[in-house]
Amino acid sequence: MTSEEIDILISKYLLGNALPEEAMQVEEWLLKDPQNKVYLEQASQIFGGLSRSEPNALAAWQRVKPQLKQAKKISISRVWLSAAASIILLATLSWLFVWRANEIDEKPLAFISGDTAQAFALSTKSEVKLEGNSKLLADAGYGKTNRLLTLTGSAYFNVQDHDSLPLTIHTGNLFVRDIGTKFLVKSLAGGDTILVKVDEGQVFLFDSLGSEKHLKAGEEIKYIQKSRIFVGTQLIDTLHQSFTFTDQSLSEVIFMLNRAYRTHITLQNQLLGNCRLTARFEKEELETVLLVITETMNLSYETTRDGYLLKGEPCK
Amino acid sequence: MINNPKIKATATELERFESLFQEHYSGLTRYAFTFLKNGDEAEDMVQQIFVNFWEKNQWQQAHTSVKSLLYTAVHNGCLNKIKQEQVRLRYANTQLAKPHFNTHEEAWHLKEIGEEIKKGLETLPEQCRRIFELSRFQEMKYQEIANELNLSIKTVENQMGKALKLMRSHLKDYLPTLFLLLIN
Numbered sequence: 123m124t125s126e127e128i129d130i131l132i133s134k135y136l137l138g139n140a141l142p143e144e145a146m147q148v149e150e151w152l153l154k155d156p157q158n159k160v161y162l163e164q165a166s167q168i169f170g171g172l173s174r175s176e177p178n179a180l181a182a183w184q185r186v187k188p189q190l191k192q193a194k195k196i197s198i199s200r201v202w203l204s205a206a207a208s209i210i211l212l213a214t215l216s217w218l219f220v221w222r223a224n225e226i227d228e229k230p231l232a233f234i235s236g237d238t239a240q241a242f243a244l245s246t247k248s249e250v251k252l253e254g255n256s257k258l259l260a261d262a263g264y265g266k267t268n269r270l271l272t273l274t275g276s277a278y279f280n281v282q283d284h285d286s287l288p289l290t291i292h293t294g295n296l297f298v299r300d301i302g303t304k305f306l307v308k309s310l311a312g313g314d315t316i317l318v319k320v321d322e323g324q325v326f327l328f329d330s331l332g333s334e335k336h337l338k339a340g341e342e343i344k345y346i347q348k349s350r351i352f353v354g355t356q357l358i359d360t361l362h363q364s365f366t367f368t369d370q371s372l373s374e375v376i377f378m379l380n381r382a383y384r385t386h387i388t389l390q391n392q393l394l395g396n397c398r399l400t401a402r403f404e405k406e407e408l409e410t411v412l413l414v415i416t417e418t419m420n421l422s423y424e425t426t427r428d429g430y431l432l433k434g435e436p437c438k
Numbered sequence: 439m440i441n442n443p444k445i446k447a448t449a450t451e452l453e454r455f456e457s458l459f460q461e462h463y464s465g466l467t468r469y470a471f472t473f474l475k476n477g478d479e480a481e482d483m484v485q486q487i488f489v490n491f492w493e494k495n496q497w498q499q500a501h502t503s504v505k506s507l508l509y510t511a512v513h514n515g516c517l518n519k520i521k522q523e524q525v526r527l528r529y530a531n532t533q534l535a536k537p538h539f540n541t542h543e544e545a546w547h548l549k550e551i552g553e554e555i556k557k558g559l560e561t562l563p564e565q566c567r568r569i570f571e572l573s574r575f576q577e578m579k580y581q582e583i584a585n586e587l588n589l590s591i592k593t594v595e596n597q598m599g600k601a602l603k604l605m606r607s608h609l610k611d612y613l614p615t616l617f618l619l620l621i622n
Contacts, residue, residue, distance in 0.1 A: 133602045135472055138473045141513065142506060145513070149465040177467040182463055183456060183459055190489065
């Protein structure tokens with residue numbers, strides 16, 4: 123890292139703006155050279171952000187350790203009860219294991235597609251179709267402690283079996299938890315953006331920083347990896363979309379804008395809908411589009427509870 | 439001689455957990471302090487996170503980086519705490535505004551550096567100074583500053599890095615002395 127990058131990083135850190143990975147970067151940088159700690163201490167005199175006293179890990183461990191033992195003791199005091207329950211449970215689980223072994227193959231999975239799309243069975247009832255040059259790897263505890271699959275690339279999942287362990291797809295910073303469904307997880311823009319589209323059922327999306335979304339059948343969303351935010355597909359599409367209107371009625375224009383921007387533009391006077399517009403908009407915010415339209419047609423607009431209202435005299 | 443594999447396993451488990459604790463405790467507490475601005479609360483937060491990790495066995499189950507999970511837990515825990523208790527505001531009015539000094543000499547130097555920080559601020563370019571003041575004295579987050587000044591968050595980050603560089607340069611005669619006072 124350059125000295126400028128270090129200054130940006132530690133300013134952010136000391137002022138309480140650092141993300142977990144940035145805080146880890148600071149700690150790694152501190153370990154590289156004892157002088158770095160001096161630098162950080164000095165910067166904290168300007169920015170604040172560091173405690174005056176260094177935390178004492180040994181003393182802290184003495185406080186934490188008894189709490190850990192207590193947690194273990196609770197389980198020991200229940201040993202006889204647990205033993206009785208275990209016998210019953212063991213018998214049930216043994217039966218379930220035999221049944222499941224026939225039903226679902228829980229061996230660790232690793233699927234890699236070639237240049238073209240390829241379909242694989244995840245179990246007897248579920249399958250995945252990997253797009254070209256994609257990879258799906260199962261976590262080490264797959265089928266035992268989790269059903270976590272790490273996806274590189276894009277894939278379409280058709281999950282029909284229901285398990286106490288939910289199937290979870292990990293891709294980039296995003297986790298997609300299946301709730302019995304058919305869904306697509308697609309990597310866009312070289313992996314910077316992840317598109318999730320649900321055809322049936324629903325999925326639950328979350329990341330390690332607490333962003334989360336529920337997605338139902340017919341819905342799709344994009345997750346921006348760098349900023350770790352979810353963006354509605356329609357919203358992001360307008361930023362990449364061009365509109366060309368050639369002598370089109372304002373009614374038609376509004377119909378298209380309402381669909382693209384997911385808003386509700388209405389006309390104060392329905393006769394305004396007959397006005398004709400010729401214009402081209404490229405990757406514009408809705409407010410900009412409305413401003414151009416109203417300026418061109420000598421109209422005005424105001425915001426309403428669910429969108430916008432266009433006002434003015436009908437065209438002659 | 440105890441030859442119970444279960445006891446052995448538990449001892450090893452505890453030792454491994456202690457080693458994880460010793461490795462990350464200081465860094466995590468430092469990180470928590472940057473949000474909470476209170477040493478005791480930062481330590482309590484990190485200790486509780488370790489207890490939770492032990493109880494839920496997360497430190498063994500996680501196949502992704504345990505370190506990353508710990509830092510994420512601290513980040514989320516601190517943000518929740520700030521939201522719930524508004525601790526930042528409380529401590530801004532107590533600890534930060536009224537620091538405790540060990541000696542008259544230290545107090546004198548801190549007063550002096552405070553004045554030098556003020557002088558240094560005046561030398562910063564206008565936008566840089568405005569961002570520094572909003573962040574340092576009004577405790578606004580980068581995103582809040584970006585919204586307030588209609589700037590990108592990247593610009594705020596760059597300007598704060600620049601502020602640090604310029605302020606360090608302005609305070610170069612004071613910072614080493616102050617640091618020595620603080621570590622003694």
